[in-house]
Amino acid sequence: MAMKQFKAESKRLLDLMINSIYTHHEIFLRELISNASDAIDKLYYRTLKDGDTGLNRSDFSISIEPNKEARTLVIRDNGCGMTKDELENNLGVIAKSGSLSFKSEQEKSDDIDIIGQFGVGFYASFMVSDKVVVESRAFGSDEAWRWTSSGAEGYTVDPCNKPDHGTTITLHLKPDTDDEKFSDFLEEFRLRSLIKKYSDYIRYPIRMEVEKHRLKEGSENDYESYREVETINSMVPIWKKAKSEVTDEEYNRFYQEKFFDWKAPAKVIRTSTEGTATYEALLFIPSAAPMDYYTKEYEKGLALYASGVLIMEKCADLLPDYFSFVRGLVDSQDLSLNISREMLQHDRQLKLIASRLEKKIQSELSSMLKNDREAYESFFKAFGLQLKYGVYADYGTHKDVLKDLLLFASSNGDHPTTLAEYVSRMKEGQTEIYYACAETAARAAMLPQTEAVREKGYEILYLTDNVDEFALKMLMTYDEKPFKNVCADDLDLRTDEEKKEAEQQLSENKDLLAFLTESLDGKVKAVTLSNRLKSHPVCLSSEGAISIEMEKVLNAMPTGNESVKAQRVLEINASHPVFTKLCALYDTDKETLKSYASLLYTQALLIEGLPIDDPVAFSNEICKLMA
Numbered sequence: 001m002a003m004k005q006f007k008a009e010s011k012r013l014l015d016l017m018i019n020s021i022y023t024h025h026e027i028f029l030r031e032l033i034s035n036a037s038d039a040i041d042k043l044y045y046r047t048l049k050d051g052d053t054g055l056n057r058s059d060f061s062i063s064i065e066p067n068k069e070a071r072t073l074v075i076r077d078n079g080c081g082m083t084k085d086e087l088e089n090n091l092g093v094i095a096k097s098g099s100l101s102f103k104s105e106q107e108k109s110d111d112i113d114i115i116g117q118f119g120v121g122f123y124a125s126f127m128v129s130d131k132v133v134v135e136s137r138a139f140g141s142d143e144a145w146r147w148t149s150s151g152a153e154g155y156t157v158d159p160c161n162k163p164d165h166g167t168t169i170t171l172h173l174k175p176d177t178d179d180e181k182f183s184d185f186l187e188e189f190r191l192r193s194l195i196k197k198y199s200d201y202i203r204y205p206i207r208m209e210v211e212k213h214r215l216k217e218g219s220e221n222d223y224e225s226y227r228e229v230e231t232i233n234s235m236v237p238i239w240k241k242a243k244s245e246v247t248d249e250e251y252n253r254f255y256q257e258k259f260f261d262w263k264a265p266a267k268v269i270r271t272s273t274e275g276t277a278t279y280e281a282l283l284f285i286p287s288a289a290p291m292d293y294y295t296k297e298y299e300k301g302l303a304l305y306a307s308g309v310l311i312m313e314k315c316a317d318l319l320p321d322y323f324s325f326v327r328g329l330v331d332s333q334d335l336s337l338n339i340s341r342e343m344l345q346h347d348r349q350l351k352l353i354a355s356r357l358e359k360k361i362q363s364e365l366s367s368m369l370k371n372d373r374e375a376y377e378s379f380f381k382a383f384g385l386q387l388k389y390g391v392y393a394d395y396g397t398h399k400d401v402l403k404d405l406l407l408f409a410s411s412n413g414d415h416p417t418t419l420a421e422y423v424s425r426m427k428e429g430q431t432e433i434y435y436a437c438a439e440t441a442a443r444a445a446m447l448p449q450t451e452a453v454r455e456k457g458y459e460i461l462y463l464t465d466n467v468d469e470f471a472l473k474m475l476m477t478y479d480e481k482p483f484k485n486v487c488a489d490d491l492d493l494r495t496d497e498e499k500k501e502a503e504q505q506l507s508e509n510k511d512l513l514a515f516l517t518e519s520l521d522g523k524v525k526a527v528t529l530s531n532r533l534k535s536h537p538v539c540l541s542s543e544g545a546i547s548i549e550m551e552k553v554l555n556a557m558p559t560g561n562e563s564v565k566a567q568r569v570l571e572i573n574a575s576h577p578v579f580t581k582l583c584a585l586y587d588t589d590k591e592t593l594k595s596y597a598s599l600l601y602t603q604a605l606l607i608e609g610l611p612i613d614d615p616v617a618f619s620n621e622i623c624k625l626m627a
């Protein structure tokens with residue numbers, strides 16, 4: 001058959017594999033064994049479900065056959081096999097083509113990352129081979145096909161003879177170089193250790209002919225060697241092994257291989273129950289968010305096994321959205337193999353398992369927060385946003401699960417705080433939990449409105465994510481203490497005496513303030529004297545439920561319309577020299593006063609990080625003053 005070309009993306013990946021400077025060439029074997037195991041899974045699943053294959057579990061196996069003379073390594077399985085079309089579609093096009101597109105063009109030389117982050121699967125064979133031959137016969141088909149490729153220039157597919165169903169992959173190993181002896185991959189010892197290292201938990205026997213020794217018949221000390229096929233892997237899935245038998249390293253490796261993460265997980269959770277719902281679960285909290293985590297490409301879910309047989313790769317119903325970062329699997333004997341996706345959604349057992357897992361994840365995170373603060377803070381950096389969305393979502397239904405897992409920056413120091421810690425530090429007489437919103441904690445700290453609160457010795461939470469204030473609004477209170485935005489117009493920290501004094505000042509300046517309000521022509525609801533400003537001349541506050549920060553967030557949403565507006569109030573500091581000036585102008589020069597009102601309002605907008613209506617006019621006004 002004529003040579004066919006690889007699809008562009010596949011060719012790119014293939015080039016990377018062939019010229020790989022990646023040091024872990026050995027992973028090719030793990031990839032091919034995993035594929036073989038997946039292919040057997042498919043056929044075994046069909047065997048259990050339909051019972052029409054005439055096969056038993058004990059019929060399935062994977063075999064590894066090194067041949068030093070021919071310099072080939074064969075990986076053989078009796079799984080589902082591939083039709084001609086499947087051979088072309090599966091091996092001519094990279095399955096996870098999406099993974100590659102995450103990497104931008106300029107980064108593509110960094111092949112270590114790509115290999116580490118995404119399973120490269122079948123193409124890994126080209127890291128060690130200069131020619132790969134795949135012979136396959138789909139179960140139930142009477143034809144077999146041979147796919148051959150010597151690398152990036154393309155591949156051919158021809159008919160071949162293959163008596164049994166399944167797939168046989170023959171790797172023609174590259175010649176040895178000074179840096180790497182590819183012929184090592186034909187050594188029994190090396191192959192055995194690779195199988196143990198990477199594929200021990202594969203649930204089908206991985207067989208290899210090995211050299212053994214025994215006493216010669218009739219002799220007492222004369223040994224002879226002989227060859228025998230041996231099962232190399234222990235076959236017990238990692239989640240079925242006794243906890244004491246599995247090392248942290250093994251869990252990490254399992255996680256990294258199964259979920260294509262180049263970092264070890266932040267936490268491994270192993271849990272099982274018996275009774276109304278019997279299951280074993282092995283869960284992982286990743287230490288960093290995958291690149292697609294905060295996009296709609298990311299799919300949450302846990303792998304679901306029924307008595308050790310994989311029935312679904314990603315069962316979304318097992319995880320609430322706010323814990324969507326958790327990866328792992330659940331194996332339960334209560335589930336039927338025949339269960340469909342739709343039925344699963346209504347399955348009581350599954351609901352029960354999901355709710356237990358939710359509690360378990362919550363309690364593990366709490367204990368991490370308590371016992372390993374550093375790890376928790378780095379977890380929260382990666383996934384805290386998801387937890388905060390969780391508080392806000394579904395009308396706050398899940399707030400009790402999540403409220404003690406939240407962290408916020410605060411005026412208390414460089415480390416983020418929990419709400420409970422904040423409350424424990426509240427001063428006598430403090431009744432509210434104060435917060436300020438801005439793009440960064442540093443900017444929040446600079447807001448003029450924070451000054452008076454800090455001066456009282458009250459701590460302030462600095463909210464820097466868009467969702468933060470919405471989440472706090474959903475919580476309403478923590479430990480019965482209401483949350484209070486330092487920019488809210490009804491924040492009042494004054495003593496009765498101070499209040500009285502201020503009231504008098506307000507009535508004395510009534511006309512001036514009314515004039516300023518009017519001259520701002522609807523831009524603010526009112527201009528008033530501030531009860532919170534200390535050294536700054538002006539600030540904006542908001543009246544009612546929508547804060548200025550919420551207005552910003554809502555209007556920035558793609559679906560937002562500009563009609564959501566906070567009720568703005570311009571506050572002026574009566575102790576500031578600028579105010580004295582305003583009073584004087586009111587009596588002598590109302591035109592200049594009008595322009596000052598506009599300047600002060602624009603300054604307040606800038607301080608809040610809000611866009612100004614007419615930057616050119618603002619600049620002209622300033623220049624006029626300077627000249």
Ligand SMILES: Nc1ncnc2c1ncn2[C@@H]1O[C@H](COP(=O)(O)OP(=O)(O)OP(=O)(O)O)[C@@H](O)[C@H]1O
Binds near residue numbers: 035036091119120122
């Ligand atoms: N031994 C095999 N038997 C049957 N089908 C196979 C075999 N090896 C590979 N395939 C098919 O080829 C496809 C591509 O394999 P490849 O290893 O490149 O990607 P993958 O297994 O889908 O992804 P990954 O290895 O990254 O999990 C597989 O999805 C599978 O359909």
